[in-house]
Amino acid sequence: QLPEGSVSTLTADDTAEYGPRLTPDGSEVAVWRRSRPGGTDEGLWLMPLTPDGGPRQLLATGSPALGSASARPAVPDGGASDAAWLAPLTFSPDTTSALAVSAAGEAFRVNLANRAARSTGITDVAGPAAWSAADDAFVVAGTRAGETGLWFVSDGSLVSAGPDLDGWPATAPDGGIVGIASMSTPRLEYVSRAGERRPITSAPEYEDRQPRF
Secondary structure, three states: OOOOOOOOOOOOOOEEEEEEEEOOOOOEEEEEEEEOOOOOEEEEEEEEOOOOOOOEEEEOOOOOOOOOOOOOOOOOOOOHHHHHHHOOEEEOOOOOEEEEEOOOOOEEEEEOOOOEEEEOOOEOOOOOOEEEOOOOEEEEEEEEOOEEEEEEEEHHHEEEEOOOOOEEEEEOOOOOEEEEOOOOOOOEEEEOOOOOEEEOOOOOOOOOOOOOO
């Protein structure tokens, strides 16, 4: 804890944790958990940073396997295989909801107030979701009903199709989106709010990852 520099232990030694993420208000941290040495999947939890309140389970299952973090690549591949150890999580700015991706690559929208979690039907998720202020929705890359591209997930887990970018979306305040156009040749492309597209990178000696505005 800053500025004092004091250290507080939030979790127990008999549990393995993956993918910790602070909530935007800084009051809690979300983390995937497995028991050890048995490896029982304990799902996704919110752990308070203060003595007020207790841990809250958000998803019953979905944690990465024991040892998966040790086998991870030095740089994320950018594709759906990253979820097996990364299990990304994205919060809405007001800390009312989150878009969680399980180790199996399935996306869930979670209401943080009542802990209600609903599958979006989006699988093979490539990279973390982003929050689009212009759409008041999460943006995530994956496959749904056989179609691959970007998807908007709004309140109530309503899902609508977005641009056909393959992975790692990043959003601009005006609603523009940058993402990886094709995972087979990872290059960044920008799609404006009006749907106009233009490539951002083209150098063949590089493979692009993790764009951020």
